Amino acid sequence: MTKLDADQVIAWTTKYLTDFLDLPPEAFDLDAEFAALGLDSVDSVIIGGAFEETFNCEIDATLFLRNANLRSLIDDLRQSGLVA
Amino acid sequence: MxxxxxxxxxxxxxxxxxxxxxxxxxxxxxxxxxxxxxxxxxxxxxxxxxxxxxxxxxxxxxxxxxxxxxxxxxxxxxxxxxxxxxxxxxxxxxxxxxxxxxxxxxxxxxxxxxxxxxxxxxxxxxxxxxxxxxxxxxxxxxxxxxxxxxxxxxxxxxxxxxxxxxxxxxxxxxxxxxxxxxxxxxxxxxxxxxxxxxxxxxxxxxxxxxxxxxxxxxxxxxxxxxxxxxxxxxxxxxxxxxxxxxxxxxxxxxxxxxxxxxxxxxxxxxxxxxxxxxxxxxxxxxxxxxxxxxxxxxxxKASTSKEPSPENLYLDLLEQRLLNTGAREAEARLRALLVTLKSAGREDLIEASKSAYPRQLRRVIGAETEGLLVGNEVLPTALTMTGKKRLSYLRRAVETVLEQAIPGDLIECGVWRGGSAMMMAGILAARRINDRSVWLADSFEGLPVMDGDLDCSGFVEPLNNAGLAVSENTVRASFEEIGLMSDRIRFLPGWFCDTLPHAPIDRIALLRLDGDHYSSTMDALTALYDKVSPGGVIIIDDYALPRCAEAVDEFRATRGIFEPVERIDHTGIAWRKQA
The missing domain is CATH 3.90.550.10 (Spore Coat Polysaccharide Biosynthesis Protein SpsA; Chain A)
Incomplete structure (x- = not known):
C-alpha cells in the first residue's frame, strides 16, 4: 500500500477536528492536546472511523486515544508504516 | 384500523x-x-x-x-x-x-x-x-x-x-x-x-x-x-x-x-x-x-437549595472531595510534568519515579497527620499545612469560644492557602453565625525578608518562600469554590507591621498566628493581643521554630502573661486569656 503523506494527514486531521469541535484552525497545532480541546473517548473512535474512510486504510481503534496530540499521532503512524 | x-x-x-x-x-x-x-x-x-x-x-x-x-x-x-x-x-x-x-x-x-x-x-x-x-x-x-x-x-x-x-x-x-x-x-x-x-x-x-x-x-x-x-x-x-x-x-x-x-x-x-x-x-x-x-x-430542587445548613455544607464538601476538585492544581502539575518528561523522551524518569512512590506516600501520610512540609517542599494539593492534629484543635477551640459566647472575630495571621481560615468560616457558616468576621492577614507574597539575626535561627533552613507565596486572588478563589465566601470574610493584605496596628477589628475571640519569623510573630502579638477578649484563645502555629518561640516567650514575659500554655503537637501551642 502507498504510504500516506504526513502533511496530508496533518491537514485533514486539523480540518476534521476544528470542524468537529467548532474551533478556529489557529487554536490547533501539532502540540495541542486532543483531550484539552474537548475530545473524549467516543469522539476518538468516531474520528478513527472517518480517518479510515478518508484514507482508505485500517488503523488501530486506540490510535486517537493513545496519542495525546497530532505530533505524537504522526510519529505513531510513521512507526506503524502508514505514513512516510 | x-x-x-x-x-x-x-x-x-x-x-x-x-x-x-x-x-x-x-x-x-x-x-x-x-x-x-x-x-x-x-x-x-x-x-x-x-x-x-x-x-x-x-x-x-x-x-x-x-x-x-x-x-x-x-x-x-x-x-x-x-x-x-x-x-x-x-x-x-x-x-x-x-x-x-x-x-x-x-x-x-x-x-x-x-x-x-x-x-x-x-x-x-x-x-x-x-x-x-x-x-x-x-x-x-x-x-x-x-x-x-x-x-x-x-x-x-x-x-x-x-x-x-x-x-x-x-x-x-x-x-x-x-x-x-x-x-x-x-x-x-x-x-x-x-x-x-x-x-x-x-x-x-x-x-x-x-x-x-x-x-x-x-x-x-x-x-x-x-x-x-x-x-x-x-x-x-x-x-x-x-x-x-x-x-x-x-x-x-x-x-x-x-x-x-x-x-x-x-x-x-x-x-x-x-x-x-x-x-x-x-x-x-x-x-x-x-x-x-x-x-x-x-x-x-436539590441543586438549587443554598440553605447553609450543616447538612448542606457537609454534602457540598463531600461533593468536592469526591470530585477531587481540591487536587486540581496538583493533577495539572503532575500532568504537566509527565507530558514534559514524555515529550523530552525521558520515560525512564517516569519509570524511576514509580520506585520512589511508596516512600513519598509514607511521607505524605505523615505530613497529613503532623502537618507542615514534606522535606522542604509544601504539599502540592492541601489547602492547609497544619495537619490533622492542629486543624482538629482549631476546630475545638473555635467551637468552644462560640459556645462560651466569647465576643469578637476570628483572625489568622499568615494564611498560606487559607485552609485554617476556611475551617473557622465553615464553623460559623454551619452554625449560621453572621455577626462575627473571619480575618485573613497575610502579605500574600510569602514571608518577609528575614531581619538578620533576629529572624535567622541558624537551626532551621529558610523555607521555600516561593511555595509559601499564595496570592489573595487564589485564596479568594478557594473560598469561593468551597462555598464559604461572604462579606464576613475580610482580607488584610500587606506586612503585619503595616496592616495589623490599624486593622478595623474591635474584639478578637480567637487569634491564630502562623508567621514563622520572630518579627512576624512579635508584630502580630503586639498589635492584636490587647484586642483578644477575656476567655479568648491564642494559637501559635510555629513554636517549634526557635525564633518564633523566642518572640512568644519574650512577649509573654514582658507583658506578664502567666496563663498556662497547652501543647497541641510538636509545634503548635495555645493558651486562653484569663477571664
Missing part, C-alpha cells in the same frame, strides 16, 4: 420498530389518547412500520389503546430502518408529521400537543425534542452498571408508570455522559421525535436511504441537519418534554461493548456520504416552554 380513522388527522406519528415486542407496547401506550394530554381536540394517527421482525406487531394487539393506528410491514431485509421510515412518511395523512425512528422511545405526556402548538410559531418550524434514556447511567455502560430490561422494568414499577408519564424524568439520564439538563434545551445531534410540516418533510426528501448500517447509523442526525440547513427554517426546542429510550438489544446506545465499534462503522458511512464530521446542528433556536411538571418539580 381502530379508533377514528374516518377523521383526517392533523398529525401523523411515524414509528419504526424491529423486534420490539417488549418496548413497542409501552411506546404506543405513551402515544395513546389516555396518556397524551391536550390532544383531545386534535385528530392524530400513529403509523408503525415494522422492519422485518420475526413476530411482527398486529393492530389487534393494541385495540384497547383508542389509537388511530396503522401498522405497515417493510420487507426490505435491511438492518437500517430508513426505508421503513420513508414508507411511513409516504403513508402519513397529517399536515404535520412527527417521526420516531426508534420504536423503543416513549414520548412524554405533553409531547404531541406541544409539537403541534410549537409548529404554529413559525411557517417552517423544525420541532426538536430532548433525548433521554431510562436509567441513571449511559446505556452504553450497561455492561459495567448491570443495567438490563429487568432493571428497567423495576424502575418503571418504582414510579408506578404509566400513572404519571412525567415521572419518567425521575428515572432518566442523558444519552451519553451528560446530565439530562444539558440536553434539555440545546438542539444537538438529532431529534427523536422530530416534527415538521408535510411540506417541509417533502422538501427534505425524507430519510436518506443510503444510510444502511444497523439502526440507520447517523440517518436521524442527517435528516435533522439537512432540515436545519434549508433556507428559512427555524428550530424550536420543546422545553419540558422529551422522549425516553427503553433499553433493547438492537439499539446502538445499548450495544454495550460493541458501541465503539458501532460508532466507528457509522462514522465511516457518514464520512463516505457527507465527507464531514457527524456533529450537531449549530443554529440559533427558539424554546417552546410547556411549563409541564418536570420544570416545576424535583429535578432542580
Amino acid at each position: 381502530t379508533g377514528t380513522a374516518d377523521i383526517a388527522p392533523h398529525l401523523s406519528v411515524v414509528v419504526a420498530c424491529y423486534e420490539m415486542a417488549r418496548e413497542l407496547p409501552r411506546t404506543l401506550l405513551a402515544l395513546s389518547p389516555s396518556y397524551q394530554r391536550g390532544m383531545e381536540a386534535i385528530p392524530y394517527e400513529v403509523i408503525v412500520v415494522d422492519n422485518g421482525s420475526a413476530f411482527p406487531p398486529q393492530v389487534e394487539d393494541f385495540a384497547g389503546l383508542g389509537l388511530d393506528l396503522k401498522i405497515l410491514y417493510c420487507n426490505s431485509g435491511l438492518p437500517s430502518p430508513v426505508q421503513a421510515m420513508n414508507m411511513g412518511l409516504a403513508a402519513a395523512r397529517g399536515k404535520l408529521i412527527c417521526t420516531i425512528i426508534d420504536g423503543a422511545r416513549m414520548p412524554s405526556p405533553g409531547l404531541l400537543a406541544a409539537s403541534v402548538a410549537a409548529t404554529r410559531c413559525h411557517d417552517r418550524a423544525i420541532i426538536y425534542t430532548s433525548t433521554l434514556v431510562l436509567g441513571f447511567y449511559p446505556q452504553s455502560a450497561a455492561e459495567f452498571t448491570g443495567y438490563s430490561a429487568e432493571v428497567e422494568d423495576r424502575l418503571l414499577q418504582s414510579i408506578d408508570w404509566p400513572k404519571d408519564g412525567y415521572r419518567l424524568f425521575e428515572i432518566s439520564s442523558g444519552l451519553i455522559e451528560q446530565p439530562s439538563i444539558l440536553q434539555w434545551y440545546a438542539p444537538g445531534f438529532e431529534s427523536n421525535a422530530l416534527t415538521m410540516s408535510r411540506d417541509l418533510w417533502n422538501e427534505v426528501g425524507g430519510y436518506d436511504e443510503a444510510f444502511q448500517t444497523d439502526g440507520g447509523g447517523y440517518a436521524s442526525s442527517d435528516v435533522f441537519y439537512r432540515a436545519a440547513e434549508l433556507p428559512g427554517t427555524q428550530i424550536i426546542a420543546l422545553g419540558g418534554e422529551a422522549t425516553f429510550h427503553q433499553t433493547h438489544t438492537k439499539s446502538a446506545a445499548a450495544s454495550h461493548k460493541d458501541f465503539p465499534e458501532q460508532a466507528r462503522i457509522m462514522t465511516r458511512e457518514f464520512q463516505r456520504l457527507r465527507t464531514r464530521p457527524p456533529k450537531g446542528v449549530r443554529k440559533p433556536y427558539w424554546v417552546f416552554q410547556t411549563n409541564t411538571p418536570p420544570l416545576q418539580g424535583k429535578m432542580f
